[in-house]
Amino acid sequence: MTTATHTAPLPTTLRIGVARGVLEVKQFFRERDAVIFTFTLPAFILLMLGFIFNEPLDGYPGVTVSQIFAASMIAYGILSTAFLNIGVGIATDREDGTLKRLHGTPATAGTYLIGKIILVLVTTAAEVVLLLGVGVAFFDLKLPQDAGRWVTFGWLFVLSVVACTLLGVAASSVARSAKSAAAVLNLPVIGLQFVSGIFVDIASLPDAMVKVASIFPVKWMGQGFRSVFLPDELAAQEVAGQWEHGRIALVLGAWCVVGLVLALATFRWTDRRTR
Template identity: 45%
Template structure:
């Protein structure tokens, strides 16, 4: 795809893709480039989606000290695992749902849907955006955790593999949830408030800021229905000592259950997205 077409794509106007698979690849590459440029040029989006978890980690790490009761693990190291999961949800669910709601409200999605560009290219662009920003988020948080809070790196390939599939399933499930949830947002003005509320609530009940086992039973039950709790627990299994598992409600890391719950959310959110996604905003004609 030519550079002029990429500029047209960035403005939300039709992009003509050549027939066949090569056309889809070029259209997807153009949309991916547009998504990344628009994200990194938007200072507000960059701060609240990418930098806020880093600021949160630094603030919490400077306030809390000591070890988690019943373990020899520093509170700060537990925070790092939780904030990484929180950061992945921020770039996937939070950022994506708000972005889609804005583009639906200003008519960009409708223009793209009625253009020769394959509709799938729109979602490929969103996926690339989440992957790139998610990897960058995780890398920065890891660097901060290792440099400032002495977070131990995974000692073996098995833990790195767990790190990979937890991030992949977590980002996928949260991204698909964002696509589905965006339909519930009436307009772009209310997008941030509507998306941020459940995101904040889940952070407090999913073991991000407090040891999960110390939360009231009803909070644990509610949190167990959503991906963030399992993402946080899966990442704790990667970075924290094996004896930390004794303070988990089940006394183990439950990695099999973590994979099953996150996988189920991927399927359920995909089906919900297919059934509910709207290309036209209520005020778009």
């Protein structure tokens, strides 16, 4: 009589990546101070800007400037979580030896990136829910009733998260240490909010700034989320006078590819000072 033997399936990049992502999420939510700071900062900025500029938008009855901020700030929430927090987190993992220890396991750079993307998808989804809650509760932001707008939100959210996460992974190699990572990465984050029309009306910016902002994903992220949560007539307030969904998808998709190439090319398991 023979006994059948079952061989466990070999680990795959996706399986290990998902397992890594689950672990990343658990570790993140165990750090209460990081959780509070990550979730409250974009919402706090929205509250401050919203109350300061809570006035009707000229020529658009029923629309306030604070509602525009509420829609635009989703882009900042994603950038802050996906780019800044991931970039700083990877720099810290590299400096304290976490990545070096992972390198001795079946984990690859690809599985590590999948884990980070899963972490960002979960945390940014919670961040967006909080921002929308603030917008609805304090500034009368209207949630879409049209399923098509939620479809737009879905692909826009995924492309934004993937692009910003991969760019955050690549940017983590720019900082010389974990301590300097926050300062180094905050500079482009803050700068892009202003030139991309997140903190200010993009139509009021100089053409040179708008052209620079159009190169980067944040401008298109903000424009896309405004198209989801604001009336269609508000498209006239955009630089091109329309929402440009096709171009938004093209630009964000291109940045996903660029981010992946940069992330894989610059990713390091160990701190450069230990070599």
